[in-house]
Amino acid sequence: MNITQEKINDLSAIVTVKITPEDYQEKVNKTIKDQAKKMKLPGFRPGMVPPAHVKKMYGKSILVEEINALLSDSVNNYIQQNEIEILGQPLPKEDEGSFNWDFNDEFVFNYELGLAPKVDLEFSAEDKLTQYIIKVDEETLASRIKNIRRSYGKMTNPDVVADGDVVFGEFIQLNNDGSVFEGGINVTTSLRLDIVKDATALKSLIGLKKDDVVESFDLVTAVDDEKQLIKILKLDEENPIIPTSKFKLTVKNINRLEESDLNQEFFDKLFGAGTVTTEEEFRVKITEELESMMTQDAERRLAADLYKYGSEKADMALPDAFLKRWLEISNKDISDEELEKGYDDFAKNLRWTLVENKIVKDQKLEIKYEDVYQMAKARLEGQFKMYSPQGLTEEQLGQYTAQFLQEKENANRIFDEVKAQKVFDHLKTVFTLEQKEIDYNKFLELQ
Template identity: 65%
Template sequence: MNITQEKINDLNAVVKIKIAPEDYTEKVDKSIKEQAKKSNLPGFRKGMVPAAHIKKMFGKSILVEEINSLLSETLNKHLTDNKVEILGQPLPVIDDTKDFKWDNTDEFEFNYELGLAPVINVDVTSKDKFVKYSVKADEETLAARIKNIRRSYGKMTNPEVSADDDVLYAELAQLSPDGSVFEGGINHTGSIRLDQVADKKILKSLIGLKKDDVVELDLQKTFDKNEVIIAKLLDIAEEDAKELQSKFQVTIKNVNRLEESDLNQEFFDKLFGAGEVTDEAGFTTRITEEVESMFQQDADRKLQNDIYTKLIESVKIELPDAFLRKWLKATNEKLTDEELAEGYDDFAKNLKWTLIENKLIKDNNIEIKYEDVFQTAKQRLDAQFRMYSPAPMPEDQLAEYTATFLKEKDNANRIFDEVKAIKVFEYIQSVATLDQKDIAYNKFIELK
């Protein structure tokens, strides 16, 4: 067997593999004998089928399978032994001029295209400067968070007249263009959340309503064409909600209001545990710490995005674009030329960042341990659970959820990639110059 690599340029190469009968005959004969021992064919006792009969019936398919296996092993060994760094996967070169007999006498030659990983230099120093924001809770944002938490632990009441943030339980009847109720149209009883109403003029018209009041609503305008909200309200498919143009007659059946919980010890204990918080000041402090912790995640993401953007723009990386486009088409049969054209730039940008990450990890001996992956997964799950309940989940239960979560390969790979990115960003921040800056949340969101 003979394997050679021909370099076309710095980013492309072709590997040629030549296979003679002596390279595959022994393997093919062995496979035929093994199949003969396992075969159960009419006219023969199980395991007593002559090898010659198996060769006659299945010899060609066995030969094809062995050649493919030999090619894969040979190509992978060549790439590993010669430390050839490639992008994507080797692509077989189709040669219609070759016509193999597949009769165990052929001398085969197969060619593979390679997209070579470029040699890059990533040099991060103290001359690279970034702003690291410390985001503080402004009064409006903090008040809104406190209100939501108090309502989560509050009680439901039924006031006579609707006000801000109430929920209108109402019958909605689809109207014809002439304003009459559409016979056979949508008629459903659902809950209209006033905090979801996007149009301020419509919201004003829904305040001050009482039971049995009737109003006419354009739902698309009311909810700013949000098909998810409209579909849930009318109990229809989101696709139908998106196309819906009719107005609706809304008859109020009830006004529901979630009253805010009192700031008492019972409330504090439910939220933080017995005796952890004893007064309103302590409550406000804890909530401030919670929201600023969430804000800091946003600030960290902005810093990471700033670093990502600067390095993508400053590190010179050329890719084997023609090969990569061909590889993407070969490995995604349903990918259209239009989709490839639209998505290739983002794909190339992400690939460049992966090359930058790998280079920094290699050059700076950055380690990624399982414990890092486990702790990151646990933090992400904890944050998800806290969206539904501010009270923390017991550590042992959270650890059990995390272990189960990481058993799923896709979850484990996703968290591994996240930890990999975190480690790289931590390294960059340790050598770059960070300008620390305090900023209120309502000002920070204007930067995004």
């Protein structure tokens, strides 16, 4: 076998593989003999099918299989041994000729390679980013405390609707003249006042009592949120038709979630027996919780800003034509329009991946299995806590993590996350980070 490489330019090359009969005949003949021993054919005793008969019937398909396996191994080994940095996978040339697939043929295959560009990008203290320090303002703290108290509160049915209540009522669709729309929407459902965005509509609901009727209520304008309207009106989620007409609303019931009292029972439910005993200690705990959440939010923002800054600075050329062809072959269902539309983001991510790989190599950043395991464990623990406050035991969580990482796709994804985190941690020591205090509400406006 002979493998040669012809470099077309800095971003592409052709690898030519010449395979002679000496390279494949022994393997093909062995496979034919092995198949003959296992094959069951009419007229022959099991294991007694003549190899010549197998070769006549299935020889070409066996030859094709062995040549393809030989090709794949040879090209991959050649790339690894010669330390060729490629993007995507080698692709057979589109103008490749056809073969007779005879057992004494010499085969010549040509593969296109997309070569990784040289990454010259360096970062220094001259590269600057804003690192936000989010403050826990009184409004945010009060909102968080209110939500927690409501989560542990009790449901009541007051006589009169107030802001924040839930109106349970009958909604009947109307014509433009105010008459009932025959065959229209008629549902008994709940409307949360906290999602009513229109001030006029909200005002018309506050003060209503059970059995009160609003003859003409503009629900669509009141809510102005397609997802919420689909849920309220129980529409088909696949093909929802949002009505433009108004509704007759009859109040059937009023629900209110009363806030839990700030007492010892409430504190113990939240933090465990005796951990918190006063309202002041409770506020301190919630403030610490918010500060932790906001630190994570600020870190995510910094990571996103760093990626945006770095990927824009990483403007190295890529073998675009090759990569588009590779993406098209790898994703059979992708349309030309989808490919063109998504390619810029793909290329940006790829450039940044090349930068990350260079930083990992230059800085000798180690990515150990323990790092991958711990991150996967933390991710799974967070997911389980969303559905069960009790969580899992350490032993159970460890078993789930080990099972999770046995899936190659999961392991690769977490590996990439660990790599990204290590690169991010390194770059934070390189960049000049200009700290800026900001209120949480103002921070949210940056998103």
